[in-house]
Amino acid sequence: MAQQSIDVRYVAGLARLHLSDEECAEFQPQLDAILGHAESLLSLDVTGIEATAHPVPVHDVLRADVPHESLPLERVLANAPEQAQGQIRVPKVIADA
Amino acid sequence: MSLAASSITRLRQLLVSGEISPLDIVEDLEAAITARDADVGAFLSRDLAAAREAAAQADLSLPLGGIPIALKDNINALGEPCTCASRFLENGYLSPYDATVTRKLREAGAVIFGRTNMDEFAMGSATENSALRVTRNPRDLSRVPGGSSGGSAAAVAAHTAIAALGSDTGGSIRQPASHCGVVGLKPSYGRVSRFGLVAFASSLDQIGPLTRSVDDAAVLLQAIAGHDPADSTSLRTPVPDYLAEIDRGVSGMKLGLPREYFGDGIDPAVRATVMAAVDRLQAAGAEIVEISLPHTEHAVATYYILAPAEASSNLSRFDGIRYGVRHGGSGDLLDLYRDSREAGFGPEVKRRILLGTYVLSSGYYDAYYTRAQKVRTLIRRDFEQAFAGVDAILSPVAPGAARKIGENAGNPLQEYLSDIFTLSANLAGICAISVPAGEIESDTGTRLPVGLQILGPHLGEASLLRVAKAAEATSTPA
Structure with a gap:
């Protein structure tokens, strides 16, 4: 495990968070302390131990491929911050050539 | 006793006998909220008109007919806000559908009334991370109610809700229940549908009841448990009758005391209160045996x-x-x-x-995530081995009673460490409940509730509730 400090600004970029300098400075020691505590797991021998992603062994749950009623469009769109013509408005996704 | 301070069981008797109407309960709750919620701050919103309308139409022949239930504000109810106590959803979000638990409550006759405060997106142990409101512990207003379902616990304790649903990802039902002196049940993973619960950690989240009594917790679990095609992690295992064996007592049951849960770092007064509850269960006929859950110290990490x-x-x-x-x-x-x-x-x-x-x-x-998943396996195995020898496990819920507001500000690790006794149940996917065990003196001149945690094997809710009922019956009245 990493002993070095977490690069908060870099990780915030990965997490799509636009943190202020003050937030980075506040979070840095807090996250370092938490990750430092997590290093206690290094003391355990986990060789050959299977990873648990999920506490109950339920796998490959399938349902019948039958169409059913969806939520009404207007009720879903009502929560969108910006909408027009029955669609959610977003900034231009494709850059100019 | 006012209607707002009564149990579901008692109110159902009064409703069925015709002594009161569902509207009486809603009106009484509204009066209680007006009188007390400015101090306690348990609610984020409520729709009185909708509750009145539902109460007027309530079918009293149903198991929860006419009973108002409050919802933690991360559970969707059609047309209502669902803020998750976050600025992100504070304005401009109304649920476009009912969560499965909300639908099941309505189908059981319940009246949905009130949205309770919580830590933002259920991340916290004190409800102090709510972006929208401060919730105070009704037993001592200088203290936190616990969290993250702090609003639900505080509302039930303050007699401003009959019962409430919360969600528990690492103790978020049990710990506030303990801090506020109410009953809080985290069902086994897969027992209750998570559809319509705003997801925090999907392999750990479960919805469960916060109530005044163990019977009420059983009644609510009965209403919300079961398979749901909309949640592929909900189990098809049939739901038993949770009231059938609840009064059978603990005579002949073997209950384990994990030595790792009673060591250093726990408030001696909390330990003494929990041990007194253990002694009472022993006196009621349970066999108490010491056990070990050796990987407990790694649960927080x-x-x-x-x-x-x-x-x-x-x-x-x-x-x-x-x-x-x-x-x-x-x-x-x-x-x-x-x-x-x-x-x-x-x-x-x-x-x-x-x-x-x-x-x-x-x-x-690999260094963090995969390794933690492997340690999760070790924690799960600890419980599998323990439950091969005991029917249930007894422990504290938290190392201390409710702390003062603001006490852990700026020190998240310190706050995380206080979750030590509740996290393992979520990691292992088992069921667990907090039942009031007694009270301790605080340095602010108040008496603070302390809960006993009872942990049961996966899908072992029926026998868990039986132990809980015995613990409740033998606890000294407040």
């Missing part, structure tokens, strides 16, 4: 890798596009995401997203 990892993924949906806050619309799409998330999320949510993103990032994934 394991949980605070896995839960933030899942949260960082789940909360990626809050991007300012489909619902909630939108900022930075003049820039490109990436700016919109970054600015919306920066504006919408509070500090604890950001910390956990950062932590989760870090442990899942390239170069750290």
Whole structure:
């Protein structure tokens, strides 16, 4: 495990968070302390131990491929911050050539 | 006793006999909220008109007919706000559908009334991470109610709700129940549908009841448990009758005391209160045996890798596009995401997203995330081995009673460490309940409730409730 400090600004970029300098400075020691505590797991021998992603062994749950009623469009769109013509408005996704 | 202070069981008797009407209960609750909620702050919103209408139409022949139930504000109810106590959803989000638990409550005749405060996106142990409101412990207003379902626990304790639903990812039902002196049940993973619960950590989250009595917890669990095609992790195992054996007592049962849960770091007064409850169960006929859950000390590290990892993924949906806050619309799409998330999320949510993103990032994934998943296996095995020899496990819920508001500010690790006794049940997927065990003197001149935690094997709710009922019956009245 990493002993070095977490690069908060870099990780915030990965997490799509636009943190202020003050937030980075506040979070840095807090996250370092938490990750430092997590290093206690290094003391355990986990060789050959299977990873648990999920506490109950339920796998490959399938349902019948039958169409059913969806939520009404207007009720879903009502929560969108910006909408027009029955669609959610977003900034231009494709850059100019 | 006022209607608002009564149990579900008692109110059902009064309703069925015709002594009161469902509208009487709603009116009594509204009066109680008006009188007390300015101090306690348990509610974020409520729709009195809708509750009155539902009460007027309530079918009293149903198991919860005419009983108002409050919902933690991360459970969807059609047409109502569902803020998750976050600025992100504070304005401009109304649930477009009912969560499965909400639908099941309505189908059982319940009246949905009131949305309770919580830590933002259920991340916290004190409800202090709510971006919208301060909730105070009804037993001592200088103290926190616990969290993250602090509003639900405080409302039941303050007699401003008959019962409430909460969610428990690492103790968020049991710990506030303990701090407020009410009953809080976290069902086994897969017992209750999570459809319509705003996801925090999907392999750990479960919805459960906060109530005044163990019987009430059983009644509510009965109403919400069961398979749901909309949640592929909900189990098809039939739901037993949770009241059938609840009064059978603990005579002949073997109950385990894990030595790792009674060591240093626990308030001696809390330990003494819990041990007194254990002694009473022994006197009631249970055999008490010492057991070991050797990986307990690793629960906090394991949980605070896995839960933030899942949260960082789940909360990626809050991007300012489909619902909630939108900022930075003049820039490109990436700016919109970054600015919306920066504006919408509070500090604890950001910390956990950062932590989760870090442990899942390239170069750290195996060292943190995969290793924590393996330790989760070891913690799960600890319980499997323990339950081969005992029917249930007894422990404290938290190392101390409710702390003062603001006490752990700026020290998240310290706050995380106080979750030590509740996290393992979620990691292992088993069921667990907090039942009032007694009270301790505080340095603010109040008496603070302390809960006894009872842990049962996966899908062992029926016998868990039986032990809980015995613990409740033998506890000294407040």
